Every structure is written in structure tokens, then in C-alpha cells.
Amino acid sequence: MSILYDERVDGALPKVDKAALLAELRQRLPDLDILHTQEDLKPYECDGLSAYRTTPMLVVLPEHIEQVQQLLKLCHARGVPVVARGAGTGLSGGALPLEQGILLVMARFNQILEINREGRFARVQPGVRNLAISQAAAPFDLYYAPDPSSQIACSIGGNVAENAGGVHCLKYGLTVHNLLKVDILTVEGEFMTLGSDALDAPGFDLLALFTGSEGMLGIVTEVTVKLLPKPQVAKVLLAAFDSVEKAGRAVGDIIAAGIIPGGLEMMDNLAIRAAEDFIHAGYPVEAEAILLCELDGVEADVADDCERVREVLEKAGATEVRLARDEAERVKFWAGRKNAFPAVGRISPDYYCMDGTIPRRELPGVLRGIAELSEEYGLRVANVFHAGDGNMHPLILFDANVPGELERAEAIGGKILELCVKVGGSITGEHGVGREKINQMCAQFNSDEITLFHAVKAAFDPSGLLNPGKNIPTLHRCAEFGAMHVHHGQLPFPELERF
Amino acid sequence: MSILYDERVDGALPKVDKAALLAELRQRLPDLDILHTQEDLKPYECDGLSAYRTTPMLVVLPEHIEQVQQLLKLCHARGVPVVARGAGTGLSGGALPLEQGILLVMARFNQILEINREGRFARVQPGVRNLAISQAAAPFDLYYAPDPSSQIACSIGGNVAENAGGVHCLKYGLTVHNLLKVDILTVEGEFMTLGSDALDAPGFDLLALFTGSEGMLGIVTEVTVKLLPKPQVAKVLLAAFDSVEKAGRAVGDIIAAGIIPGGLEMMDNLAIRAAEDFIHAGYPVEAEAILLCELDGVEADVADDCERVREVLEKAGATEVRLARDEAERVKFWAGRKNAFPAVGRISPDYYCMDGTIPRRELPGVLRGIAELSEEYGLRVANVFHAGDGNMHPLILFDANVPGELERAEAIGGKILELCVKVGGSITGEHGVGREKINQMCAQFNSDEITLFHAVKAAFDPSGLLNPGKNIPTLHRCAEFGAMHVHHGQLPFPELERF
Secondary structure, eight states: OOSSOOOHHHHHSOOOOHHHHHHHHHHHOTTSEEEOSHHHHGGGSOOSOTTOOOOOSEEEEOSSHHHHHHHHHHHHHHTOOEEEESSSOOSSOTTOOOTTSEEEEOTTOOOEEEEETTTTEEEEOTTSBHHHHHHHHGGGTEEOOOOOTTTTTOBHHHHHHHTOOOTTHHHHOOGGGGEEEEEEEOTTSOEEEEEOSSSOOSSSOHHHHHTTSTTSSOEEEEEEEEOEEOOSEEEEEEEEESSHHHHHHHHHHHHHTTOOOSEEEEEEHHHHHHHHHHHOOOOOTTOSEEEEEEEEESHHHHHHHHHHHHHHHHHTTOSEEEEOOSHHHHHHHHHHHHTHHHHHHHHSSEEEEOOEEOOGGGHHHHHHHHHHHHHHHTOOEEEEEBGGGTEEOEEEEEOTTSTTHHHHHHHHHHHHHHHHHHTTOBSOSSSOOTTTTTTTHHHHSOHHHHHHHHHHHHHHOTTOOBSTTSSSOOHHHHHHHTOOOOSSOSOSOGGGGGO | OOSSOOOHHHHHSOOOOHHHHHHHHHHHOTTSEEEOSHHHHGGGSOOSOTTOOOOOSEEEEOSSHHHHHHHHHHHHHHTOOEEEESSSOOSSOTTOOOTTSEEEEOTTOOOEEEEETTTTEEEEOTTSBHHHHHHHHGGGTEEOOOOOTTTTTOBHHHHHHHTOOOTTHHHHOOGGGGEEEEEEEOTTSOEEEEEOSSSOOSSSOHHHHHTTSTTSSOEEEEEEEEOEEOOSEEEEEEEEESSHHHHHHHHHHHHHTTOOOSEEEEEEHHHHHHHHHHHOOOOOTTOSEEEEEEEEESHHHHHHHHHHHHHHHHHTTOSEEEEOOSHHHHHHHHHHHHTHHHHHHHHSSEEEEOOEEOOGGGHHHHHHHHHHHHHHHTOOEEEEEBGGGTEEOEEEEEOTTSTTHHHHHHHHHHHHHHHHHHTTOBSOSSSOOTTTTTTTHHHHSOHHHHHHHHHHHHHHOTTOOBSTTSSSOOHHHHHHHTOOOOSSOSOSOGGGGGO
């Protein structure tokens, strides 16, 4: 199955002589683990977005950073594209390999180098799993805040590349807000440090620029993340609503009341039923929508906030508000939410997970719009998302074996993202652009902005060898896609064009 | 008086025919307020760093964004450099004008365009004063968190340009952490929007890149800032110590105890005495150092934290711990701190304010190092700073009328910044690089890193017309300065140079 797969990127790349490259790699890096047979390459043909598949030319699995450096120098000299990959859990095809390129797997760099209690940071290799950092910091009562649903498996290097989020990023920020320093190798194989151990680094903020750049600006070799003290206590409220719009409005009401929950998640009826069937979390299956609101901090504060949130929820029309009575129930409430994707996978042969972000105040209107699109296209859409920060994950249910459904799923997905852009939001919250949403970038940005993105890319990688064809579309592609966005398109003083 | 003034920047710029440019501007922009006489230009010859002065060629004070756009288009066409300026309160000479350039004063763009309670943001013009945003948001119980000491006067556009901080940035972050969106004009006079109203914008994070870029990447035309709910209550503890090192260690202990104060400031004896003489804040003048620790949030939480912090302080060897008994005393405690710079100005004919950042754990050692340098150079140094985030502001006291003191002040200032870099810190925390610290950038970054900065600059401004000579040194300058930093300088595999 291939949704939207686009061969133009590979087609535009220079032909590489695989046999000669393999021979040279073996000669120069005799200890480097290289996969080259069709059978060995097969498992690497996609990342977490399995709808897109390409067989990489070669897969390399280095164990020493010096091997990565040598590999990059060689690839740079030979003009061979390189796609870096962590655990391969990304959902937008950011680590999709190239037929004419090397897939650089960083998974073996899995050492935690330092946990510093006083400085509250962890220094780790890029292949370290997200959750492993919090586990290593736990003896010091510290943890690493960003917690994507894939945190058991996903690597911190990939988190940096995609600027990963999670259910707690409303309060604790995305990956970029939780980094101190990233060491990278440039496309030329030079070491460089972005950020510092201190508050702020002078010059341009290249650390923030690099975070979320999807492997296009350099290869992560080491990451220094901030650690936070574990909250004394965490409580979860579950509120049921008889309409998704009421639930959407309640989200805004909570924030407007001056409360910043640790997490604030929403699920609609389809998602509630699927999750309940799968996990038996104790969700009210008759509800049109539920909110899960986690409050964390010191005991007295949390108790106070729970009361205030309960009041807001009741005033917003909740038909039921339940406080998880103990830690076991709290974990159960979250298990339902965190397993909502696989739960939906049980009720539909295929589903397509979107990731759009909207200003919080637009939630009720956008939910209504999605319901209308669902009706129009005849496909069910389950909504499960980070309501607090307006990061939506509509799941479009379809059956790829029914002729036309795949195309309709693609079409409604595109429409939903365009709706997000229209209300002032964006086409991705935390999953990245990758290969999946490259066309939608044309709707998000105008040609000046896209040109600037390319110029920034060229500042790091003038040869364009790092993960080509992802994240930033060419203007040519946008013209073909026919959705070049024009804003501020009217020059207020046309006569100035003369200058 | 001119510390470190460097004429090479102006010298390297193309000569501009002032009379012809003035005539053309008047013809094309008849309504634009232009200053051109020596008398009118005089007040604009420096920003808050008065040691550096240059008379600008022309000063323009636009009132409509379209005038800015036209001006930029004209300057771009004619190759005329442009330096943007807000309120001119910057402390690193970032808005220092050019003899061969236009000083673009954005102060008249002082309208608050929107305060959005539900979305918790304010949309303002760039010339709006920092404090005015919080004042406008106050009726909604919201405020804008970053609070530089100059907040009565400094403008939000300048805050964006310098990524301004303040006493609360330990808990609430720098300017970059409190922005949603910035509208800019490019050097070519094109409008562009960086960031979005939503959580995250796809593509590269140009908003973060732009923040702190010191007017080198574009001109801010509108800023959308995040607003936070005002804390229910704020309390301040004052702790006295018989050594600065003990106070420095106490800072780390508070953070290690899992408490994030709203503000955590330190002053040494010289600063305490100066402030007490000036403000009568009630400081213990015999103490070698004091810490001011503000705790804010909901009532119960703050009371709890106050007790915990008191315990930590006592354990760390505080000779006295005092809780401000009421709001009046709390304000008094802060007034002493916020007026420490002018207070020091009363006890010395001249002082030179440094702004370095270090990892928090290095505080005791760096304070000892500063004391040794003070001894060695025979100049008093007062320390007043944001201890919580390791952002130091040593004030070097000197008398410019005593031969040699100015040079020694410069020399010790440079040594202190180098000490910051040596322990893993940086040469600026919140004041920016500007013209002042451009040589120290050569100590902070290696040639690859500086080359990358220039490439990023060129992506936005290939003609180099926006604020040339600030922030990023040329490699040539670094070679002359003789302090080119080399790290990772040893290529692990020299033979790879063959590629």
C-alpha cells in the first residue's frame, strides 16, 4: 500500500554506483556494520508511517561516533545522500529511506553518559530511548518531561529531529523547551555544539533551529536534556460531555481560569468506545466526549486545583466529573488514552492519523468542521488529542481493500489540515512534516517563506545531501500541487517594485 | 569616552551620498519624519551602552508600517545599511548606529492591538513598552512574564531582538519562551510571519532563530506574546551569608531541592551597601552576600515552599533568613535589587556592567575567580545577579579620569567573560552581544560555528545591510583578536582529510 508516495525525490537524485560505494565503505570502515541485501534491507523500508515504503540502497549501523564522521565525510565527497534514523517510530515518514541513499541507523548509540542531579540535566547518546532517561533519573527524583506515546521505543535523537511532544507538553513544553545542548556532525563531518550548559547561548539560536529540522541540518551525536523534579502528586479528573463542542469549550474555560494542567486530553465517542473495549479503563461509553485533566505539583496546590477544575467543568456542562480515586485508577484512565490508536486499529482495517494544531479557541468550530467532512466523505473519524494545546489527532477510519476508500481518506486528511491552517493553526503539532505532509507545507507557507527555508537549509547543507525531499517542499512541487499559499500577497505599494 | 570602539565596520561599508539619499527619501516618503542635522542626530548616537557612540547618517521615525516597508525597499535598492532601534535601552550596543547607515527608530509603533483573554495572548506593535503589556493585561488577571530591569522603558521589539530576560526568567523563561508569533519585514521589504497562533509551526523554527538575532535578520513589525495568569500570591525570603561562596552553594541547594522560585537573586557586600545607602531596603549591611528568593503561585503551595526554602537556606549556613512580612516589605526588598546598578553608580565615577552566564553549579568557583581578578587588577567588582539561572552581572567600578583604569576595566571584563566560557558558560545571558562583546564571540565559538552563523545571516540578508558589524564577528576580526577558539580541533582521523 502506498499513500501519496512520490518518486520525484529519488528520481531527481544523482545515480550512485551501489557496488562501488559498498566496496569503498568496506575498505575505509572495515568495522562498520553494513546491510546491503534485499532481505536485510526490507525491515528498514519504512518508519512508523508504514504507508510509505522505499528500499534503502544501504543501511549502516555504526557503533562509534568516529564511524559516523568518516561515513559523512565519504558521502559528502561522493555526493551520496544520507537519511538518519533513530528507532523509526516517527509518524510522518521523516526517516523514510532513499533508493539512492544511505540509511544511517543511530540506534546503537544507547549510552546514558551522565545524570547530573545538581545541574538537573542528563547527557545521553542519540539512540537512548526517551523513557530510559526518566528511568535513569528516577533515583534522583528527576525525570525528562516530553513523553510521546511511543516513549518506550522512540529515541532522543529522533525526538530532537521531530521536536516531539506528548501529553504533558501543555505544561512542560515540547522537546525544544527541554534541551540544553545538542552535539552534531555537519554534512561535511565536522563536530559542532549547539546551545550550552548555561541559560542561553549568544549568536543565533541554532539549537532551536536544529530542533525539529528532521535530519536536514546535521546528525545528532549527543544530547543534553533538562531534567525536572518529579511532581509530589498527580491527580486526574475525567469529565463526560453530551457534545464534543461543549467539551472543546470546557478546555478553553480551564485555561482561562488560570490553571495549567499537566495534561488535558480529549476523546470523542468513537475513540471512547474503541478504547473502552480494548483497555476497560472505566470510560463512560455513552458520552459524546470526555476530557482527562491531570493536575500535578505539591499536594495542597493539586487539591485546590482539582476543586477549581471540577467547578469549571460542571459550569461548562459536564454530565459527570470523576476524580480517579487512587493511583491505579489514574493509570487506568491514562492507559485508555495512550492506547487509543491501537484501540481504533481494532475497529477498522486501516486508519490514517492526522496531526494538526489549532488555536485553542477554535476547537469547537474545528470539531464541527471535522464532523461535517466525515459525513461528506462517508468515512468515520475518531478524535483523540492533546486538547490543552490545540494539538489534534483525528484518526480517519477506512478499508484499503474497498476501492476508493484510501483516496477518500487521503482527501479528507488533506481537508482537515487545510481547515487547521484556515483558522490560524498549522499542519503539524508534534509528528513533523516528513514526507507525509510535504504538500500541505505549500498551503501553510508562501513562496518567500519556502525560499527562506531553503536558504537556511543551504547554510547548513549546501550540497543538499541530508534527508533530501522531506520537510520543505520545492517551489516546483508547490506549483504542481496547485496550493501555493499567498498571504500578504498584495503589495501595498506596487510602484515600489521599480526599486 | 569610548571603550573598545571599532571603526572597521563603518570603514568597510560603501560610502553613501547622504544628500542624495535624503532627497530621494523626501521625495518618495514625503510624510516620513527624518532627522539629519548634527544637532538632531546627537541624541541617537548611542543606546544604553553609552561608552560606544557613533553619529548616524540619518534617523527616521516612521509612523506607518508601509513607510518602513518602502524605506527598506529603497535602502535595499541603494545598498544603504539599516540599524533598527526600539527604546534604545540595550546594554551591549546592539542599536549603535552607523555613520554610513540609517537608524530606523520603531518607537512610534506603540499600539496594543489585542488582548485575548481566552487565547491568553497579546498582539502588539514593536514599540510598545514591556510593562505596558502587563498593564493592559492586568484587568484580565494576566501578565507578560519577562521583566528586564528596564521594563518601564524598553520596547517589545527590542526585547525580541535581544531575547531579553529579567528576574523571573528562571521560572518563566526568556523572551523566546514567551512568544507565539512575530511579523517581520525582510531586508527586501517583504512581509513574513514567523511562528503561529498554535502550539508549533512546521518547517524550521525561524521564530526562535529570529529571537535574539539583534536586528540582523529582519525588522519586527508586530509581536504576539503569551500572557500568563497572575500568581495568587508572591512571597520573598531574604537570606544573609558570611561568604559569597556559601550563598552560591545555597542557590544550587534550592534548585536541587526541587523548588523553582519565581526569582532567585544574589548581591555581594559591595552591592548590598550601595543599594542600602540608596534605597534603605532594610538589607543586612554586614553580610558578605544576600539571596532574595521569591516564591509565587497559589497560597498553600507558596507557604509550603517558603518553609522548605528556609530549611535549605539554614542548612546551607545562612546567618539570617527573613520573610518579607508584608507586600510593602516585599516591594522594598526588590526595589533594592532593581536599583542596584544606579546605586553602584553613586559610589563610583564609572562602572562597567558585564553579563555572563555559567552553569549554576560553577557559581562558587566563578565568584572566587572574580574576587581574585578584582585583587589582581586593583578594581572593585560588585556582584548583583540572577543567581538562579547562573546569569551574572559583575559591575566593575573604575574612574575613567584616572589614567589606566578604563583599560584595566576592559581587561578584567574580558577576563571574567573568558572565565565564564571556560566553565561551560557563555559571554552573554540577556544583554546580547551587540558591538560590545563581538570580540568575545571569538572565544565562545570556533571558525566553523562562526562561518555557519554568517551563512544563516546570509539566508535572510544576503546583502548584509541589516545591522552590520554586530553580534557575529568576521573570521578576520577573530584572527586579529587572536582568540580564535578551537574545540574538537583535533580531527580524530586526519587521513580523512583526503576525501
